[in-house]
Amino acid sequence: xxxxxxxxxxxxxxxxxxxxxxxxxxxxxxxxxxxxxxxxxxxxxxxxxxxxxxxxxxxxxxxxxxxxxxxxxxxxxxxxxxxxxxxxxxxxxxxxxxxxxxxxxxxxxxxxxxxxxxxxxxxxxxxxxxxxxxxxxxxxxxxxxxxxxxxxxxxxxxxxxxxxxxxxxxxxxxxxxxxxxxxxxxxxxxxxxxxxxxxxxxxxxxxxxxxxxxxxxxxxxxxxxxxxxxxxxxxxxxxxxxxxxxxxxxxxxxxxxxxxxxxxxxxxxxxxxxxxxx
Amino acid sequence: xxxxxxxxxxxxxxxxxxxxxxxxxxxxxxxxxxxxxxxxxxxxxxxxxxxxxxxxxxxxxxxxxxxxxxxxxxxxxxxxxxxxxxxxxxxxxxxxxxxxxxxxxxxxxxxxxxxxxxxxxxxxxxxxxxxxxxxxxxxxxxxxxxxxxxxxxxxxxxxxxxxxxxxxxxxxxxxxxxxxxxxxxxxxxxxxxxxxxxxxxxxxxxxxxxxxxxxxxxxxxxxxxxxxxxxxxxxxxxxxxxxxxxxxxxxxxxxxxxxxxxxxxxxxxxxxxxxxxxxxxxxxxxxxxxxxxxxxxxxxxxxxxxxxxxxxxxxxxxxxxxxxxxxxxxxxxxxxxxxxxxxxxxxxxxxxxxxxxxxxxxxxxxxxxxxxxxxxxxxxxxxxxxxxxxxxxxxxxxxxxxxxxxxxxxxxxxxxxxxxxxxxxxxxxxxxxxxxxxx
Numbered sequence: 001x002x003x004x005x006x007x008x009x010x011x012x013x014x015x016x017x018x019x020x021x022x023x024x025x026x027x028x029x030x031x032x033x034x035x036x037x038x039x040x041x042x043x044x045x046x047x048x049x050x051x052x053x054x055x056x057x058x059x060x061x062x063x064x065x066x067x068x069x070x071x072x073x074x075x076x077x078x079x080x081x082x083x084x085x086x087x088x089x090x091x092x093x094x095x096x097x098x099x100x101x102x103x104x105x106x107x108x109x110x111x112x113x114x115x116x117x118x119x120x121x122x123x124x125x126x127x128x129x130x131x132x133x134x135x136x137x138x139x140x141x142x143x144x145x146x147x148x149x150x151x152x153x154x155x156x157x158x159x160x161x162x163x164x165x166x167x168x169x170x171x172x173x174x175x176x177x178x179x180x181x182x183x184x185x186x187x188x189x190x191x192x193x194x195x196x197x198x199x200x201x202x203x204x205x206x207x208x209x210x211x212x213x214x215x216x217x218x219x220x221x222x223x224x225x226x227x228x229x230x231x232x233x234x235x236x237x238x239x240x241x242x243x244x245x246x247x248x249x250x251x252x253x254x255x256x257x258x259x260x261x262x263x264x265x266x267x268x269x270x271x272x273x274x275x276x277x278x
Numbered sequence: 279x280x281x282x283x284x285x286x287x288x289x290x291x292x293x294x295x296x297x298x299x300x301x302x303x304x305x306x307x308x309x310x311x312x313x314x315x316x317x318x319x320x321x322x323x324x325x326x327x328x329x330x331x332x333x334x335x336x337x338x339x340x341x342x343x344x345x346x347x348x349x350x351x352x353x354x355x356x357x358x359x360x361x362x363x364x365x366x367x368x369x370x371x372x373x374x375x376x377x378x379x380x381x382x383x384x385x386x387x388x389x390x391x392x393x394x395x396x397x398x399x400x401x402x403x404x405x406x407x408x409x410x411x412x413x414x415x416x417x418x419x420x421x422x423x424x425x426x427x428x429x430x431x432x433x434x435x436x437x438x439x440x441x442x443x444x445x446x447x448x449x450x451x452x453x454x455x456x457x458x459x460x461x462x463x464x465x466x467x468x469x470x471x472x473x474x475x476x477x478x479x480x481x482x483x484x485x486x487x488x489x490x491x492x493x494x495x496x497x498x499x500x501x502x503x504x505x506x507x508x509x510x511x512x513x514x515x516x517x518x519x520x521x522x523x524x525x526x527x528x529x530x531x532x533x534x535x536x537x538x539x540x541x542x543x544x545x546x547x548x549x550x551x552x553x554x555x556x557x558x559x560x561x562x563x564x565x566x567x568x569x570x571x572x573x574x575x576x577x578x579x580x581x582x583x584x585x586x587x588x589x590x591x592x593x594x595x596x597x598x599x600x601x602x603x604x605x606x607x608x609x610x611x612x613x614x615x616x617x618x619x620x621x622x623x624x625x626x627x628x629x630x631x632x633x634x635x636x637x638x639x640x641x642x643x644x645x646x647x648x649x650x651x652x653x654x655x656x657x658x659x660x661x662x663x664x665x666x667x668x669x670x671x672x673x674x675x676x677x678x679x680x681x682x683x684x685x686x687x688x689x690x691x692x693x694x695x696x697x698x699x700x701x702x703x704x705x706x707x708x709x710x711x712x713x714x715x716x717x
Contacts, residue, residue, distance in 0.1 A: 251542025
């Protein structure tokens with residue numbers, strides 16, 4: 001009974017699926033899928049070569065500080081960093097006084113203790129980076145209807161995030177001539193910019209890092225466009241995963257322990273079974 | 279336990295005697311996973327995965343309870359509270375990565391456990407109940423994992439919740455009302471998040487309860503084994519402890535090595551980048567996919583692209599997806615071959631491996647974008663999935679000529695039917711009224 005019923009149900013689903021397949025295959029042959037601009041021009045990220053890559057990866061604190069400089073000078077005009085607190089900056093090598101000074105250079109929302117009205121005050125190390133815009137509507141209105149995403153988690157919120165970010169920042173270019181010829185609808189408009197690493201090739205953000213020495217580095221590193229893109233990528237890799245170093249160090253210790261445990265467990269298994277053929 | 283040669287619990291420590299006389303809990307443990315449980319001597323490494331699944335559940339419960347101390351199930355702050363765990367809670371990042379990857383590893387382990395059951399037909403009489411309870415655990419685990427994935431309240435959480443509860447809206451007449459009732463609103467929001475959190479906390483304990491039944495049912499006939507031949511005599515078995523505790527200890531070490539390698543060095547590899555974007559009801563992700571362990575079923579759901587007769591494609595997909603899981607409950611009655619182990623079933627073995635390859639293809643299509651050629655491939659693969667269980671398996675069990683079976687487990691291991699080194703003085707065989715199951 002169960003088997004007969006099963007065969008009926010099985011035949012039903014199989015027939016429907018084969019019929020769907022037939023319809024799909026027929027459509028596929030009679031109306032071949034049109035090539036999209038994305039399929040032709042979209043590129044996978046280039047390797048950014050972050051020092052935090054690999055199982056022994058570590059952050060380069062000097063680089064993170066340079067990256068913070070790029071964020072402060074360039075990105076922070078539009079992009080917030082709301083998951084990060086000023087106190088976290090001690091992790092990238094700033095001392096307490098420096099952190100206090102950095103925090104004080106930002107205005108954070110507050111309540112006036114006398115009148116109870118909304119006001120602002122200098123930031124404290126315990127504060128998080130304040131929002132750039134009061135709300136999404138303001139953000140969209142100021143940026144041709146595109147809301148600049150918060151950057152705290154950006155390298156984890158995109159596939160292959162660090163490489164993607166570095167490629168995107170250095171990937172602005174003139175649209176290829178074939179794009180205008182074959183896909184006139186995909187040519188960047190007046191408020192978008194061609195970038196083959198971006199999902200739909202046309203990104204609303206104008207090229208942020210344009211010329212060498214756009215940001216002044218205190219440590220004497222030559223501020224090329226490529227260097228600045230790498231440094232800010234390193235900084236945003238840290239903001240997304242501040243515990244990365246601790247995670248990898250802990251992981252190595254855990255694996256070393258487990259390796260010894262497993263070898264001992266294997267030896268005791270062999271020992272206990274020594275007289276039992278199995 | 280049912281075998282007459284099973285060792286009896288006989289504590290020498292007065293404290294254990296005192297406890298055992300008042301509450302025979304030590305005896306229960308001794309007979310369940312101690313020296314009092316005789317187990318076939320020929321189990322291979324695939325029999326490690328039951329213990330591993332139990333271990334994985336314990337890891338999930340412990341890490342989950344700790345995460346719940348810091349997580350806030352409110353749509354306004356859920357995403358930030360997860361980031362709080364990742365950044366400010368001591369070792370919070372480790373707990374969260376352990377829990378997120380632990381879910382994936384729980385499914386890896388139970389999938390291997392299930393495929394073991396399929397290859398060696400562990401579901402056949404007298405072990406149908408073990409299989410049925412295992413399927414209940416599997417269904418509960420899927421529900422728990424789905425609701426857990428919603429809790430971080432990222433983009434994939436939100437849209438996953440929307441798509442999966444949307445499946446119920448395909449039911450004629452009551453569908454849309456049912457979806458609203460499940461979500462507590464027109465779209466996933468605070469009401470949905472709160473109930474998902476509540477159930478996500480509850481269901482693992484239900485799973486733990488069903489696991490107790492699963493293990494209880496296992497101890498009635500005893501463990502199956504790679505030959506599929508039932509235990510006949512004492513030389514066929516070894517006591518669970520120390521033989522299989524030692525083997526499970528080694529298996530656990532290997533499992534932990536792989537688990538920790540992923541958890542510490544590629545913690546986001548099995549997840550989806552979009553879930554690090556806060557949930558946004560007005561921005562649909564380009565490509566909504568569930569977690570990898572749902573991909574085969576997601577492929578079956580999406581394989582139905584055209585209406586058939588009067589039934590809409592969406593309803594067909596939903597029915598087929600649920601049917602593809604529910605039919606596994608009927609497996610003991612679909613496969614009627616008297617031989618259990620795939621080792622002695624040449625025809626079954628071929629189709630088993632085709633089935634495994636087919637599942638991998640289905641999983642790949644479920645994770646890929648819904649465009650050609652993946653849709654066509656998943657249509658063929660889904661058809662094969664149903665055909666395998668509902669048509670091919672019953673036919674094989676009728677026409678197949680199995681290879682000759684060994685007379686006993688001892689013969690399969692030693693080449694002769696008795697083990698001369700076995701101790702004497704205890705009833706050797708399982709026949710006769712005295713050997714009826716004690717429980």
